[in-house]
Amino acid sequence: MSLSSNAFEDNQVQRAWWKEASVYQIYPSSFKDSNGDGFGDLGGVIEKLDYIKTLGVDIIWLCPIYQSPQVDMGYDISNYKEIDARYGTMDDVDDLIAGLHARGLKFLMDLVVNHTSDQHEWFQQSRSSKDNTYRDWYIWRDPKYDSQGNRQPPNNWSSYFGGSAWEYDSASNQYYLHLFDKTQPDLNWECEEMRSAVYETVRWWLNKGVDGFRLDVINLISKDQSFPDATVLDANQLYHHGCEHYANGPRIHEYLQELGGILDSYNAFSVGEMPWVSDPEEILKVVGYDRKELNMIFNFDIVDMDHGASGKFSPKDWQMSDLKSIVSKWQTFMYGNGGWNALYLENHDQPRTVSRWASDSAEHRTLAAKMFATFLGLQSGTVFLYQGQELGMSNIPEHWEMSEFRDLETLNHWDELCEIRPDDKDLQVITKQQYHIKSRDNARTPMQWNSDNHAGFTTGDPWFRVNDTYDICNAASQVGVPGSPFEYWRAILALRKQMLDIFVYGDFNIIDAEHEDIFAYTRTFKGHTVLVACNFRQHDVDWKLPTDMKLDELLISNYAGAEIDEGIVRMRAFEAFAYIQKDHASLSRL
Ligand code: TEU
Numbered sequence: 064m065s066l067s068s069n070a071f072e073d074n075q076v077q078r079a080w081w082k083e084a085s086v087y088q089i090y091p092s093s094f095k096d097s098n099g100d101g102f103g104d105l106g107g108v109i110e111k112l113d114y115i116k117t118l119g120v121d122i123i124w125l126c127p128i129y130q131s132p133q134v135d136m137g138y139d140i141s142n143y144k145e146i147d148a149r150y151g152t153m154d155d156v157d158d159l160i161a162g163l164h165a166r167g168l169k170f171l172m173d174l175v176v177n178h179t180s181d182q183h184e185w186f187q188q189s190r191s192s193k194d195n196t197y198r199d200w201y202i203w204r205d206p207k208y209d210s211q212g213n214r215q216p217p218n219n220w221s222s223y224f225g226g227s228a229w230e231y232d233s234a235s236n237q238y239y240l241h242l243f244d245k246t247q248p249d250l251n252w253e254c255e256e257m258r259s260a261v262y263e264t265v266r267w268w269l270n271k272g273v274d275g276f277r278l279d280v281i282n283l284i285s286k287d288q289s290f291p292d293a294t295v296l297d298a299n300q301l302y303h304h305g306c307e308h309y310a311n312g313p314r315i316h317e318y319l320q321e322l323g324g325i326l327d328s329y330n331a332f333s334v335g336e337m338p339w340v341s342d343p344e345e346i347l348k349v350v351g352y353d354r355k356e357l358n359m360i361f362n363f364d365i366v367d368m369d370h371g372a373s374g375k376f377s378p379k380d381w382q383m384s385d386l387k388s389i390v391s392k393w394q395t396f397m398y399g400n401g402g403w404n405a406l407y408l409e410n411h412d413q414p415r416t417v418s419r420w421a422s423d424s425a426e427h428r429t430l431a432a433k434m435f436a437t438f439l440g441l442q443s444g445t446v447f448l449y450q451g452q453e454l455g456m457s458n459i460p461e462h463w464e465m466s467e468f469r470d471l472e473t474l475n476h477w478d479e480l481c482e483i484r485p486d487d488k489d490l491q492v493i494t495k496q497q498y499h500i501k502s503r504d505n506a507r508t509p510m511q512w513n514s515d516n517h518a519g520f521t522t523g524d525p526w527f528r529v530n531d532t533y534d535i536c537n538a539a540s541q542v543g544v545p546g547s548p549f550e551y552w553r554a555i556l557a558l559r560k561q562m563l564d565i566f567v568y569g570d571f572n573i574i575d576a577e578h579e580d581i582f583a584y585t586r587t588f589k590g591h592t593v594l595v596a597c598n599f600r601q602h603d604v605d606w607k608l609p610t611d612m613k614l615d616e617l618l619i620s621n622y623a624g625a626e627i628d629e630g631i632v633r634m635r636a637f638e639a640f641a642y643i644q645k646d647h648a649s650l651s652r653l
Contacts, residue, residue, distance in 0.1 A: 076568050077352050081275075081332050081359075082403060083567050084121035085446040085556050086171070090411045091128055091150055092136060093509045094450055096521035103509070103520070105146075105155035109162050116166045117542065118453055118549070119556035122332065123163065124171040124277045126411055128156070132182050134246045135224075135471060136411075136507075137173075138279060139180035143264045160272045169274035171332060176261050177280045178247040185260075186248050193235050200257040201248045202240035204290060206231070219292045221302030225475040228302070242283060242309070244471060252284045252318055265325055275332025278357070281319070282337040282349075285312035297373065310339035316348055319356035326357075333357040334405050334445075343396040352401035359405040359445055364389040366413050369420075369501070376476055376497040383579045383599065390584075394443055394571035404444030408435060409452045414505035416452070421637060422601050423457035425535065430637040431455070431601075432548040433621035437639035438582060438597045440555035443571050448552065450510055454541055455548040458505040460531050465495065469527055473502040513539035554619055558641075564588045574612070580604045581634060585612075592644045593618065596625075598634035606632045616643045 095107025105128065115123060127137035130145040137147065146153050163170050179186055188197035204217035216229035216238055222245070229238035230245040240249045250257055265276070286309040293305030319335075326333050337360040340346065349356045368385055371377030396402050408416045417423045421431035432455025440446055459467070468474060477494070484490055499505075504527075511533040512519035518533035530536075541547035559566045569588035574596075575581060581604060583596040594612050598604050608614070608630050617624050620640035626633040 076398065077401065078568065079358075082445060083560070083563055084169075084332075085119070085448065085559070086122040086124050086334075087115055087118065087120040088124045088126070088410055088447060088449045090126050090450060090507060092526060093507050093520070095510060095512065096523065096525075099521060099523040100149075101521050101523040101526045102149050104149065105151035105159055109155070109159055112162050112166060112168070114538065114542070116168060117553070118448075119553050119560070120168070120448065122169040122171055122274070124334075124447070125173065127173045127175055132180055132246070134180070135244055138175050139178075139182075139244070139247050140175055141180040141182040142184070144267060156271075164272070169332065170272070171275045171277050171334075172268055172273050173279060174265065174276040175279040176250060176264075177283050178241065178243060178249045181246045181248055185250075185257075189248075190232055190234070190239070193237070196256075199254045200251055200260075202251045202286070203232075203235070203237045204229070204240070205237055218290050218305070219295075219301075219303050220290075220305035220308075221293075221300070224472055225479045226302065228305070240286075242280075244475075249286075250284070252314070253288065258318070258321065262321065262325055265322065269325075269329045269331055273331075275326065276334075278322075278333065278335040280338065281335040281357070282311050282315060282340055282360075283309050284318055285309065285314040287312055306339040311337075311345055316354075316356065319349060320354075323354075323356040327355050333359075334447075335360045337361060338363045343392065343400075343402070347396070347400055347402050350402050352403075359403045361405050361407060361410075361447075362393060364393070365408065375501055376494050378493065378497060383582065384577070387573055387576055387582065390442070390582075391571075391573045391576070394584075397443060398570060404442075405447055406439050406442055406444040407447040407449070408439055409449040409506060410447070411449065411506050412503050413449075414501050414503075415456055415458045417455055418458035418505070419500060421599070423532075427601050427637055428455050428457060428536070429546075429548055430621055433551040434597050434599070434637040434639040436548070436552050436555050437595060437619065437621070437641060440552070440559065441566055441586065441593070441595045441641055442584075443567065443569065443586070446556070446559070449506065451506075453549050453552040454511060454536055454538060456508075456511060456530065456536055457532055458499060459502075459508060459528075461499055463499075463528070465498075467528055468498065468502060468504050470503045470507065473498050473504060511537040513537050551619075551621065558619060562593075565591060565593055569593075574609055575606075578606070581606045593641055594644065595639075595641045596632070596634065597639040598637055601636045603636065604634045606634050608632055613644055614640075614642045617641075618643060 092103050094103040095111050096103050097106030128146055128150040129140045130142040130147045131137045131139050160170055185197050185200050188195050189201045206214045209215055216227045220228040222228040224244045228242055231238050241247050242249055291308055293303035295303050335357045341364055350359050368381045369379050371379040393404050397404055416435050417428050417431045508527055508530045509520035509525050514534045514537055517525050518529045541549035565586050565588040569586040572585045574583040580600045581598055586593045614625050618641040622638050625640055
């Protein structure tokens with residue numbers, strides 16, 4: 064398979080409803096509490112459906128609400144067909160589905176089937192004895208013994224949440240695999256009965272009225288069955304990543320075609336989370352239009368751009384050229400190859416964009432939020448917006464102490480660091496700074512509805528501290544207020560709908576690829592061109608407009624319009640705009 068561009072000339076971009084849709088992601092614990100217990104719930108989501116509709120999205124994706132011990136905030140499911148009492152009841156789910164459908168909105172559940180909670184009945188059975196019929200539903204292996212006869216895990220893989228990926232079970236003298244927390248054992252997709260049970264669960268939810276799924280780490284489900292040791296990249300570490308043996312592993316496409324066949328028969332929406340795979344040819348096997356696996360995937364290239372040599376919590380400066388080549392690669396990949404992109408910058412695992420890559424100062428936060436809306440929202444792909452992103456919410460403030468953090472990834476990392484390097488105070492300081500930049504907790508503070516107590520999120524005691532910024536950044540002060548990030552996002556989403564041909568299906572080209580401050584691109588459809596330019600800096604940048612470009616008719620900007628003098632545009636701090644080239648006047652009819 065060779066990749067090409069110029070889709071429209073090749074006429075290969077197929078139209079589909081899910082390509083034209085935008086998605087709003089809800090983290091239920093932190094969205095809206097309706098019963099005063101301090102946790103967001105389904106009643107809270109139902110209360111806010113009109114808010115979501117006003118924004119102009121088409122679909123909501125709800126992070127897991129299934130029964131769960133909540134070690135990993137619901138990504139540890141103990142029963143796929145029950146709702147966690149924290150969030151409400153199955154009747155609430157029915158009401159939510161009805162409320163969404165009445166408003167013409169669709170509903171995505173989060174499907175976590177790489178692993179379950181260790182409290183799931185399947186695992187309880189599986190660990191009860193080697194002969195149990197569920198034994199094979201999880202991944203059990205014998206220990207290894209070193210030259211001194213000491214018992215060791217079956218291989219050197221590390222868990223994403225610290226330590227070995229294997230947990231010892233003394234009752235059977237075997238280890239089970241857990242790529243995430245030890246309370247999240249990996250399911251064994253080699254086992255046909257297990258797969259059938261997963262497929263039955265998928266059908267059960269689709270029959271209930273769910274319109275599709277976001278599939279958690281779905282590319283990790285097929286592991287190399289010889290479980291080889293991971294390549295050692297850092298000899299100072301005891302355990303190593305090993306993704307080369309399980310990210311898009313040997314049978315991934317077979318499993319995804321089984322699953323995709325079911326989804327397709329319901330015309331369901333699907334987006335798969337796919338860390339550690341950046342090869343477009345491989346991704347195309349998943350999202351290729353004729354492959355019937357998944358509609359689209361979340362790729363990690365952008366959000367991993369500032370992960371340092373020792374992983375997420377080590378610092379790394381990124382260059383504009385990195386971002387340009389990543390965006391260009393994936394935008395081009397869609398054309399002529401029948402692929403499709405999921406566009407995102409934030410989610411419940413990622414920090415807030417304004418703080419991470421721009422500025423959350425009082426002067427610049429709003430401008431930066433709107434600049435990112437322009438940057439992302441006018442690209443080609445399906446747009447995913449995470450709760451609070453539409454308000455320009457920022458990371459947790461720097462003065463918050465470690466005791467405020469809640470996420471197990473951050474807490475485990477901190478415990479491990481303090482244990483392994485107790486005297487390295489410098490490293491501890493740097494790492495704490497990195498938590499303030501990249502911890503998942505940055506995205507998980509309660510949604511800021513208004514300037515009342517607890518930001519209007521709850522009348523009780525919030526499970527997680529509300530960000531100090533709620534008095535200046537909240538929904539009540541933005542909805543209907545011209546110039547607010549909320550209204551800006553609303554305008555961007557409306558623009559996509561109004562000019563579908565160009566913004567959803569049009570061709571994409573990077574302009575001025577070498578420029579280190581300005582991210583500019585064009586969207587083109589049958590000769591009609593829109594120029595989008597974004598200043599990623601918090602200072603003025605004089606940008607020489609490419610000679611074949613003109614700033615004729617303004618479509619949208621976070622300033623009143625561009626300042627141009629003799630072909631030089633003075634791009635102000637975080638300025639962003641989109642202009643149509645006037646000689647293509649018929650564009651407005653597209
Ligand atoms: O995340 C998987 C993943 O690869 C990560 O981005 C991970 O969350 C982490 O941030 C790595 O640094 C998914 C879910 O989105 C996440 O919330 C869950 O904790 C995880 O799977 C396990 O189910």
